[in-house]
Amino acid sequence: MKKLAIGCLAMVVLVVAAAVIGSFYAYRKVTSTVAGFTELARIPDLERSIRNQSQFAAPASGELTALQLQRYLAVQQAIQTRLGIRVRELERTYQTLLEKDEAELLDVPKVIAAYRDVAAIFLEAKQTQVDALNEAGLSLGEYQWIRRQAYAALGMPM
16 A cells, blocks of 8 residues: 555656646746747837838829839848748748648647747848838838839739
8 A cells, every 4th residue: 555655646746747847848938939029019119210200192193103113122122032031941940830730739839939930030021121111211101102002003902
């Protein structure tokens, strides 16, 4: 009877230790992901760092100029060049998750890390956009107007 009690106690200790270690691991993953999402609060600061802060008044005709389209495409190209690499890295890193039909419990840390990485890429995209807007001399308002007009011309409403 004494051996059974010792065996049960040892099993309880092992289960508790495993639960503590698992909880600590999950806590670390979740807090790093939450920290990644709190970084998104920097977006308004990034937008304030756009040099051209002038208010954009859309022309009455609603037509784009060739210069506006060139500047817009330069911004888009900069974003695509920088983020294309990062997105491909993210896809390679999480390819096994993308290929699965159903997630398993062991996939949870990878999924949590993927959300953190997506938040980091979004923040990097915003920084790249701000840098490209500054280089092109566009304000955020003009950029958004050009984007809407370009997509509308293609028959793809934003």
